Amino acid sequence: MGFGIATIGYGFLLTYEAGGGVVASILLAYGFYLASRFHKRFLAAAFSALAMFPHSLFILLDVLQVLELKENTLFHSISYTIFILAWLSMSFHYLMAVKDIAVENNSKKLENKAMNRMYITAVFLLGALSILIFREVAPAPLAGMLYALQYLVIVLNFLFLHTCFIQITSEKQYEKDKQLLAEEDKKLLEKRKKWKK
Secondary structure (H helix, E strand, O other): OOOHHHHHHHHHHHHHHOHHHHHHHHHHHHHHHHOOOOHHHHHHHHHHHOHHHHHHHHHHHHOOOOOOOOOHHHHHHHHHHHHHHHHHHHHHHHHHHHHHHHHHOOHHHHHHHHHHHHHHHHHHHHHHHHHHHHOOOOHHHHHHHHHHHHHHHHHHHHHHHHHHHHHHHOOOOOOOHHHHHHHHHHHHHHHHHHOOO
């Protein structure tokens, strides 16, 4: 359940510049909160997702022309920096949680995918942050490349969250169902023993 909601939330990051980050941060936080029953690190991812909300709200208010968010101000720089660091923290915690679950279940393929997504996401987000810090000297083509990479990273993580939704949720549900069946079998055996007496 949690991964499905988080996947939809990540999809809303594609509409970040139109104010979709507000919906994204809420859905990601709620989805990872629900997923925290699988691993405690998802809870840290949920809190990090909430920290993406303020900048996303400023963007939405700017789009709706309620508030004018000028890009080259200190306020915008601080807000955007918090957004990027929160996104990085959320990615780190959820991907490390997936890696831990993969290790527990001896799924090397899922573990490798989680680590690859972590490296790609970190490179993009740290690159976006460096463009903000060094915007006066940063070449325009580099900024354009990072802008395009942003959407590639979102799509990659969206698809990976969907994979987690399918694999982790179904594996955990399978274990839960297996445990319930074992308990029911045990109860049936106990009843049969009583009848034989």
